[in-house]
Amino acid sequence: MIRTDQVDAYLASVRPGSDPLLADMEAYAAEHHVPIADAETAALVAMLARAVGARAVLEVGLAIGYTALRIARGLAEGGRVTSLESDPRMIAAAREFLGRDPDGARVDVIEGDAAVTMAALAGLFDLIYIDADKAGYPRYVELALDRLAPAGLVLIDNLLMDGTAAGGRGDGHWSQASVDAARRLSAELAADAGLTFVLLPVGDGVGVVQRK
Numbered sequence: 001m002i003r004t005d006q007v008d009a010y011l012a013s014v015r016p017g018s019d020p021l022l023a024d025m026e027a028y029a030a031e032h033h034v035p036i037a038d039a040e041t042a043a044l045v046a047m048l049a050r051a052v053g054a055r056a057v058l059e060v061g062l063a064i065g066y067t068a069l070r071i072a073r074g075l076a077e078g079g080r081v082t083s084l085e086s087d088p089r090m091i092a093a094a095r096e097f098l099g100r101d102p103d104g105a106r107v108d109v110i111e112g113d114a115a116v117t118m119a120a121l122a123g124l125f126d127l128i129y130i131d132a133d134k135a136g137y138p139r140y141v142e143l144a145l146d147r148l149a150p151a152g153l154v155l156i157d158n159l160l161m162d163g164t165a166a167g168g169r170g171d172g173h174w175s176q177a178s179v180d181a182a183r184r185l186s187a188e189l190a191a192d193a194g195l196t197f198v199l200l201p202v203g204d205g206v207g208v209v210q211r212k
């Protein structure tokens with residue numbers, strides 16, 4: 001939690017309600033402890049994809065397809081989401097959910113370790129959303145910057161790690177190694193003269209990166 005309870009309750013009160021499919025996915029995620037993005041984060045990623053007129057979006061970490069579906073729904077005709085996922089059980093659940101919406105067919109799932117599958121991707125992406133294993137983030141960011149279209153955006157989730165990244169100390173959920181790695185990555189991105197980096201306190205902390 002990087003916000004106060006009062007702010008969180010207020011945000012919930014001004015958040016548009018989820019349609020039945022998204023609500024089912026949210027309920028499934030809560031029941032099965034699947035860490036899908038916060039509703040605000042997913043909405044923001046989808047909105048930015050639409051704002052940059054994305055034709056090709058890459059997601060690192062599909063889980064059950066929640067954010068992928070929200071992105072796909074907002075893309076212009078012909079736009080597609082490629083999403084990387086290593087867990088076959090997640091992919092099976094995602095396929096079931098995505099099959100319930102016509103825009104689900106616009107999500108291409110690639111199974112395997114993202115460090116391998118991402119390196120093998122061809123072409124450029126207008127928006128890349130990184131939301132998988134935190135240990136892999138430095139490599140995913142490096143690969144993302146290689147595959148980013150001019151003026152495209154890289155979005156990096158969980159950079160605030162429930163606020164622990166700000167304090168610099170891990171807790172029962174976020175290890176000290178993860179907190180240290182998140183702080184190092186944000187510092188490196190902020191110091192890179194070739195990049196614009198904004199760390200937004202949305203959801204669990206979303207880094208937005210763009211080449212200058």
Ligand SMILES: C[S@@+](CC[C@H](N)C(=O)[O-])C[C@H]1O[C@@H](n2cnc3c(N)ncnc32)[C@H](O)[C@@H]1O
Binds near residue numbers: 038063086087
């Ligand atoms: C936080 S969840 C993704 C949530 C999803 N982006 C959403 O908001 O709907 C992270 C996912 O990354 C997957 N993952 C973890 N390590 C991975 C790896 N090395 N390669 C590909 N996927 C990985 C996990 O199985 C998990 O489903």
